[in-house]
Amino acid sequence: MVIETLTGTAIRPHLPALARLRIAVFRAWPYLYDGSEAAEARHLEHFAASAHAALVVARQGGEIVGCSTCQPLEEQSDNLLEPFRAAGIEPHRVFYFGESVLLPAYRGQGAGVAFFTAREAHARAVSRCDLAAFCSVIRPEQHRLRPPGDVPLDGFWSRRGYARRPDLVCNMRWKQIDGDEEVENRLVFWTKSLR
Numbered sequence: 001m002v003i004e005t006l007t008g009t010a011i012r013p014h015l016p017a018l019a020r021l022r023i024a025v026f027r028a029w030p031y032l033y034d035g036s037e038a039a040e041a042r043h044l045e046h047f048a049a050s051a052h053a054a055l056v057v058a059r060q061g062g063e064i065v066g067c068s069t070c071q072p073l074e075e076q077s078d079n080l081l082e083p084f085r086a087a088g089i090e091p092h093r094v095f096y097f098g099e100s101v102l103l104p105a106y107r108g109q110g111a112g113v114a115f116f117t118a119r120e121a122h123a124r125a126v127s128r129c130d131l132a133a134f135c136s137v138i139r140p141e142q143h144r145l146r147p148p149g150d151v152p153l154d155g156f157w158s159r160r161g162y163a164r165r166p167d168l169v170c171n172m173r174w175k176q177i178d179g180d181e182e183v184e185n186r187l188v189f190w191t192k193s194l195r
């Protein structure tokens with residue numbers, strides 16, 4: 001797989017690939033996202049408008065099989081900024097890592113590690129942020145859709161140097177595969193020093 005970091009005007013042509021991967025990959029546990037092209041277009045337009053965003057792509061044989069995004073936290077909506085303010089962390093200190101979405105057939109070959117390395121390098125290059133942060137959905141232990149033998153990504157993230165921050169929790173709404181309406185989901189942040 002070839003990993004490449006795209007910035008500026010190079011991002012926009014790849015938004016359809018990112019939308020396609022988000023809809024396909026986040027449909028699975030634990031996100032259960034019932035994505036639509038309309039919802040994706042709204043979300044990704046905001047991302048593409050960022051001057052300091054990066055889109056990291058993984059290509060196999062010329063085809064995009066995985067994507068990962070990042071942008072300054074300050075550009076996010078209040079529901080993501082508030083937990084940081086409440087914890088005494090100024091949002092301008094934080095670079096926000098959005099999704100990492102890789103088709104299942106390409107996992108376990110280093111792309112997920114490369115997504116973190118590339119995004120941390122980008123954050124250091126374009127900002128003076130001293131923290132990287134991403135969030136992960138919180139699901140009840142007994143959730144009926146939890147797959148048997150589910151192994152969360154917590155170990156993978158810890159090994160990349162990230163710490164789970166129960167003091168930084170936010171809510172996001174999305175339509176799930178198990179219902180007709182959008183529902184509010186709780187997510188917990190993970191952070192790592194960029195210094």
Ligand SMILES: CC(C)(COP(=O)(O)OP(=O)(O)OC[C@H]1O[C@@H](n2cnc3c(N)ncnc32)[C@H](O)[C@@H]1OP(=O)(O)O)[C@@H](O)C(=O)NCCC(=O)NCCS
Binds near residue numbers: 098106
């Ligand atoms: C998260 C996700 C992108 C990880 O991708 P991945 O490519 O399988 O991850 P990697 O292959 O880089 O790492 C997995 C393990 O394989 C190892 N590995 C295997 N081959 C490797 C290589 N060539 N180079 C580096 N690491 C390698 C890694 O070290 C890691 O093990 P470790 O945690 O014990 O160190 C992928 O699982 C995914 O898309 N999940 C669904 C969506 C999701 O939940 N995203 C996260 C929230 S947005």
